[in-house]
Amino acid sequence: MTLPAGNYTPQELKWFRSVFDLYYESIRHFAYFKTGDVDLADDIVQEVFLKLWDMRGKVKDETVKALLYTIAGNIIRNHYKHLKVVYNFQVSQKTEFSVGGYSADEVVRMEQLNRQLQDALASIPDGPREVFLMNRIDGLTYEEIAQRLGLSVKAIEKRMSEALAVLRKKFGYKI
């Protein structure tokens, strides 16, 4: 599908598609980290890219990544700030069964632990939590997170420390 002819150039549409392909997943994850709602995250992604399309004439390639995160953050902050976050991360089969030979009790215990972990994640303050999840779920480095959120690496480190402190307090040991 493509857009009907309008006030845009084919180059603009091509550029827009490339940006979408490159950042669709990461923005969707970021929205999920902040809201804990899959459908809402999908809607936010749509809104973020719609806004990017509107301002396509003024966007520079070197700043588009940070811009996308900023737009997403603003949308969430302005419209969903009172959202109660409840995570439901998927736990891969590999983690649970790859080693093999787990007893039924162990499976139940792992599920309980995962549930507790996801609840604990939801209890971390917004800023530290999104940094923590971007690092641990998306595998982004501190530098990459800093670039996307427009913060310094020091700030990211500080937020990580805060997130870990909350988790340590919850679980009472190094999880």
Next chain:
Amino acid sequence: MSHERDKSENGYGLSSGHSGLDGMSVPPSRRSKDEAWDLLLKNIEKQQTVTPKLVPFKRTKMLVIAMAASVAITLLVAGYLALTGAVRVDAPLAQSIKVSLPDSSSIYLNQGSWIQYSHLYGWLNRNLTLEGEAYFMVVKGRGKFVVSDPRGQKVEATGTEFSVLTRNNLFTVKCFEGSVKLKVSGMESISLSKGQGIERKGNQWVSVGAGLKQIAKPVWVTKEFYFIEQSLQQVFEEISDYYKISIKAEGFNPESRLFTGTVPANTLTEVLDIISLSTGLTYSISSDSTVCTFR
């Protein structure tokens, strides 16, 4: 793997064992990436289609046009009225009338006189034109009140009571309350305060009505003659002027006899009877009713 990643794994062990986050991932979307792209394009297309209808600029433009049109129409109507529309009031012969102006000021207009003012009187100014004789009671606090005559002689006031007589070469102004300013082209402007009167004689101002403080408003305003120690000559002149009849004295000098009293300006006979009774004089009126003689 990055340095930070290594650090987190080694430092806090969050990815080790069953309790780590390694096995966790964000739940998949209900739509594929391509479906999301298609939806995005649909939303963009929808936005482009809808946008022209919702452009606030259009509404604003319409509003501005409507407001501009209203202002233009108002200005046209006001301009038309200001340029062409005027109210003229004429007092018929032998009758004085009272005129109420839009700003609540009042005018007593003596017989045979007229005033004219614009439809915009009271909005933009308080200017009016007078020919004849009028007594003005001007409301305060509404700006300058200007009376001019067709010969360009002007009287300015802000809130006061004064009379103006302007007819042919006559131009007389008397101030009864407050103050007024007279402006005549080629002459020095002059101010009058309560009790003062002035008359133009050529290019000179001549004071009139000495002792105006003791003289009440004009008879044609109050419908009363009010005399305080005035000579019978002056009394006869005022009555003569008011009723347009000639009054003569026989067998006495009217300058030497003074008269004090209030006489209702009803019929001529009533006024003459009162004068006659109070002075002990007798009078007769000629058969053509043009001359009255006191003896």
